[in-house]
Amino acid sequence: MTIGGWIFMILSVGFVVALAAFCFYRVLTAPTHASQAKAQSPPLMQQTDRQWQRKKTSS
Amino acid sequence: MIPYFCALLLLGIPICWAEWTMGRYGGRKGFRSAPAIMGVVGKGAVARYLGVLGLLIPLVIYMYYVLIESWCLQYCFAYLFGGLDLGADPTKYAEESGKFFTAVTGADANGITLAHGGIHPSVIFWAVTFALNFWFIYRGLSKGIEAVCMWAMPAMALCAVIVLMRVLTLGTPDPTYPDRNVLNGLGFMWNPDLSKLGDFKTWLAAAGQIFFSLSVGFGVIINYASYLTKKDDVVLSGLTASSTNELFEVAFGGLITIPAAFVFLGASASFGSTFGLGFNTLPVVFEYMGGVGRVIGAIWFLMLFLAAITSSLSMLQPVLAFLMEALGVSRGRAVSLLGGITLLGSLWVIYFSKGLVALDTMDFWVGTMLIFVLATVQIICFGWVFGIEQGFEEAHLGAQLRIPSIFRFIIKYVSPAYLLLVFAGFCLQTLPGYVKGLGENDVARWTLVLISIILLMLVGMTRMGERRWRELGLDIDGRTPPRD
Numbered sequence: 001m002t003i004g005g006w007i008f009m010i011l012s013v014g015f016v017v018a019l020a021a022f023c024f025y026r027v028l029t030a031p032t033h034a035s036q037a038k039a040q041s042p043p044l045m046q047q048t049d050r051q052w053q054r055k056k057t058s059s
Numbered sequence: 060m061i062p063y064f065c066a067l068l069l070l071g072i073p074i075c076w077a078e079w080t081m082g083r084y085g086g087r088k089g090f091r092s093a094p095a096i097m098g099v100v101g102k103g104a105v106a107r108y109l110g111v112l113g114l115l116i117p118l119v120i121y122m123y124y125v126l127i128e129s130w131c132l133q134y135c136f137a138y139l140f141g142g143l144d145l146g147a148d149p150t151k152y153a154e155e156s157g158k159f160f161t162a163v164t165g166a167d168a169n170g171i172t173l174a175h176g177g178i179h180p181s182v183i184f185w186a187v188t189f190a191l192n193f194w195f196i197y198r199g200l201s202k203g204i205e206a207v208c209m210w211a212m213p214a215m216a217l218c219a220v221i222v223l224m225r226v227l228t229l230g231t232p233d234p235t236y237p238d239r240n241v242l243n244g245l246g247f248m249w250n251p252d253l254s255k256l257g258d259f260k261t262w263l264a265a266a267g268q269i270f271f272s273l274s275v276g277f278g279v280i281i282n283y284a285s286y287l288t289k290k291d292d293v294v295l296s297g298l299t300a301s302s303t304n305e306l307f308e309v310a311f312g313g314l315i316t317i318p319a320a321f322v323f324l325g326a327s328a329s330f331g332s333t334f335g336l337g338f339n340t341l342p343v344v345f346e347y348m349g350g351v352g353r354v355i356g357a358i359w360f361l362m363l364f365l366a367a368i369t370s371s372l373s374m375l376q377p378v379l380a381f382l383m384e385a386l387g388v389s390r391g392r393a394v395s396l397l398g399g400i401t402l403l404g405s406l407w408v409i410y411f412s413k414g415l416v417a418l419d420t421m422d423f424w425v426g427t428m429l430i431f432v433l434a435t436v437q438i439i440c441f442g443w444v445f446g447i448e449q450g451f452e453e454a455h456l457g458a459q460l461r462i463p464s465i466f467r468f469i470i471k472y473v474s475p476a477y478l479l480l481v482f483a484g485f486c487l488q489t490l491p492g493y494v495k496g497l498g499e500n501d502v503a504r505w506t507l508v509l510i511s512i513i514l515l516m517l518v519g520m521t522r523m524g525e526r527r528w529r530e531l532g533l534d535i536d537g538r539t540p541p542r543d
Contacts, residue, residue, distance in 0.1 A: 001246035008060060009249040013310050015064075020306040023299035030295070030459050 060313075061251060062265035067305065069477055071269040073470045074434050075301050076462060077441035078275060079293035080454040082284025084445075087541035089533060091285045092381035093278040094521045099537035101440040107525065107535070111517045112433040113278025114381050117374035118517075119425040119510055120277075122404035123418045124371050126181075129188040130338060131364035133163050133181065138345075138357035145346045150233055152343045153323040160338050165412040169502075185409055189402070192368065196375050197394045207365055215362035218355060219311040222341070225348050226319050232347060239325060244318030247326060259484035266434075266481060267427035272304050274373070276434030282377035289543060294458040319344050335415075375401075385524025400513070407509060411502045420506040423493070435478040442471040445537075 085096025093113025097106045137143035137159075145155040161167050163181055171182045231240040255261045270276045284293060320340040341359065345352035375397060382393035411417035441450050447467050454462060497503050528535045 001242045002250050005246050005250035008251055009245065009313075012060060012064065012249075013314070016302065016305040016309045019298075020302040023295065023302045026295055026460060027299055030292070 060249060061256065062262045063268065065477075066262075066266040066269040067301075069469060069473055070266055070434065070438075071273045071275055072298065072301055073466055073474050074270075074275045074438050075273055075280065075297045076294060076454055076466070077438055077450065077470060078280040079284045079297040080450060081437065081441055081445070082281035083287045083289070083291070083293055084453050084541065085281070086285030086287060087289060087543050088537070090384065091282055092384050092524075093281050093377060094381070095384060095524065095528065095535065096281055096285060097436070097440060098525075098535050100445045101436075102444055102537045104525075104536075106436070106440050106444065108518060108521060109433075109436045110278075111514065111521050112429055112436070113281060114378050114517050115278075115510070115514050116276075116425055116429055116433060117278050118378050118401065118513065119404065119421055121371055121374040121401055123408045123421050124367070124374065125189050125192060125401075125405055126185055126408055126418065128192075128364060128367040128371055129181065129184040130163055131360045131367055132188055133184040134338065134342070135357055135360035135364060136184075137163075138353050138360065143342060143356070145342065149347070150235065152346050153339075156323075156339050156342045156346075159342070160335060163338070164335075164415060165409075166415050167413065169411050169413045171410055181412075182409060185405070188364075188368075189405060192371050192375065193394065193398050195368070195372055196379065196397075197391070199390075208369060211362055211365045214358070215366065216307075216311075218359050218362060219307070219315065221355060222344060222359070223311060223315050226315050226322075226344055229319070229322055229344075229347065232322060236325070239322050241318060241322060244321035245314070247321045248313055248317040258488070259481055260489045262481045263427065263431065263485045263489075266431060266478070270430045270434055271426060272308050273301050274370075276430040276437060277374075278377050278433065279373050281437075282380055283373070285380075288457075289541075290457040292458045292460070294454055294462055295460045298460065315344075316340060381524070382520070385520050385527065387527060400516075404509065404513065407506070411506070413502075416500060416502045417506045420503040421510065424507060425510060431478065431482060435475065435482065438470060438474045438478065442475065447471045 081096060081100045085091075085099050088099050090096050090099060092110075094107050094110035097110025097113065098104065100106065101109070134143065143159055145152045145159075165171075165179050165181050171179055173179050227241060229241050231237055233239060274280055280297075287293065316337050320336050323340055323343045342356065345356035345359070348355060379390070379393050379397055382388060382396055383390060386393070388396070408417045408421065441447075447470060450470070451462065451467060497507065525535065
């Protein structure tokens with residue numbers, strides 16, 4: 001392991017750990033909203049989802 | 060690792076943001092599948108038909124990925140019920156591990172039966188895994204998977220830390236090979252090797268690895284992002300998904316698998332297939348951990364299996380959404396059709412298992428080359444056709460985080476130029492060798508024919524979808540902004 005290897009390893013691992021920590025912090029401290037649960041289905045999927053629901057209900 | 064980090068910063072993260080943004084934009088227009096969304100963002104039929112690659116890639120990758128997934132299950136069972144015994148001689152661990160891997164994968168012969176008759180065990184594990192995937196996708200158990208991931212992923216991270224500590228304290232396990240020690244293993248992984256920078260194959264492989272691990276240029280993110288609303292944050296979500304992947308790949312993979320492979324198998328074997336590397340190397344590491352190693356091994360491969368299930372389901376979902384959207388069929392029928400197609404392709408891979416030729420052919424031409432092509436199409440559509448200003452405006456809807464302005468320049472100029480240059484260089488430098496290799500191997504050649512047939516079938520379905528979307532009066536060429 002050369003000096004260059006050590007430097008490269010520490011910088012690389014440090015970078016990905018810091019980036020992940022930053023993202024987790026921002027995600028965990030971000031205000032939440034319930035929009036995902038209310039996401040509108042587009043017309044095509046509404047049609048096929050209704051068929052699917054009907055089939056599930058009847059079975 | 061230099062090309063790897065260049066690919067992460069100049070390709071992976073920018074294209075990830077572009078794909079999340081395009082997916083959500085297409086979703087706001089009422090579409091879910093890659094061809095439809097690419098048609099909207101790319102404003103026409105050319106982008107729409109190039110978007111078919113966003114179906115072909117997850118579909119074909121699923122065909123061999125489900126097999127790799129079943130290997131994880133088989134290894135887990137082997138640890139639980141004592142089927143994996145590397146013997147008492149530490150100098151033979153690596154050899155025994157290689158033999159076990161060959162037996163599990165059936166890499167010594169084609170076919171699905173054993174030499175002395177009976178079904179090969181890998182076929183049984185593959186069938187269970189395949190059925191489990193389709194049971195999940197049919198039932199739509201997203202909440203169950205989410206709940207499992209909530210504890211499985213942290214558990215896997217904990218296992219990875221334990222394995223990492225063991226690898227870093229291995230020293231020189233085999234005194235007959237004093238050079239094969241942990242420090243040299245880390246050096247093999249991390250020492251900058253500037254001589255490799257002139258090889259386009261290295262740059263292509265690095266970009267392919269980034270795309271594969273971030274699921275960028277895959278057709279998966281574009282489908283998943285289409286379910287988001289304009290209030291959802293695609294910038295932070297995209298960056299978090301990328302950084303979590305990188306945490307596992309660089310901090311764990313880069314410090315565990317490659318150095319361990321060097322220590323136990325030597326430098327030449329460490330250049331081998333990334334799929335085989337972990338399966339060959341980690342059992343040796345677990346063996347060096349004593350009794351607890353068997354427990355860690357079972358947990359490790361179980362977690363890997365669960366993680367792989369979530370990945371393979373994510374590969375099925377874009378095609379499932381496409382079949383429902385393009386053909387207007389119910390979910391049940393779409394699942395049946397998808398099951399039939401993937402069953403045939405996956406059987407092909409498991410049957411032609413000798414030397415893993417079918418798997419490697421699919422992995423190279425689809426899992427590396429076509430991902431590279433789709434990523435290029437996507438970034439050009441986003442930066443040039445959709446427009447970088449409109450793209451950034453769309454990306455920042457609901458965003459808590461601003462994309463640094465330098466990425467306007469990177470997405471519009473650097474990423475496309477990078478991709479086109481590496482692709483052109485690879486085509487001139489290395490591709491002729493691959494094409495020549497195809498001529499010499501029947502299985503590889505017929506595997507390409509199979510991929511071409513699947514591609515033509517998807518193009519035909521897209522044509523049917525195009526007619527259907529037009530009849531429904533949908534804005535398939537992205538002429539008007541979303542109404543929400």
